[in-house]
Amino acid sequence: MNLQLAKSYQAEAAIPAYRLVKFGSADDRVVPGTASTDLLIGVTTDIGAAIGERCDVQFAExxxxxxxxxxxxxxxxxxxxxxxxxxxxxxxxxxxxxxxxxxxxxxxxxxxxxxxxxxxxxxx
Structure with a gap:
């Protein structure tokens, strides 16, 4: 994985595949986006994550x-x-x-x- 394009984060909530995400309570955690005003950072890849699991977030391209x-x-x-x-x-x-x-x-x-x-x- 090219870390300039994607990074692995811990899911603070269940996050299905192909969903927009924002930072969670810490730098290494994410949650699903919930509004157009959220500070969205990217999108999950083709594999979702349960609470506490790792998920890849794509940032570019x-x-x-x-x-x-x-x-x-x-x-x-x-x-x-x-x-x-x-x-x-x-x-x-x-x-x-x-x-x-x-x-x-x-x-x-x-x-x-x-x-x-x-x-x-x-x-x-």
Missing amino acids: IAMVEAGAAITRGTMITSDAVGRAVAAAPAAGVNSRVVGFALESATAAGDVIRFMQSIGQIQG
């Missing part, structure tokens, strides 16, 4: 993510309440953390799509 709703390719994405990708659409004056943009469209929640990681923030 093209990755896979589970959609939480329909997404059109090219759309900037963020986290829903359970770490799935949704279109970033913050209300006026609200900041939203984005993890990148969809390279493929999702037709419904549960679809796993490719996205280009580019973490940043947008304001509505």
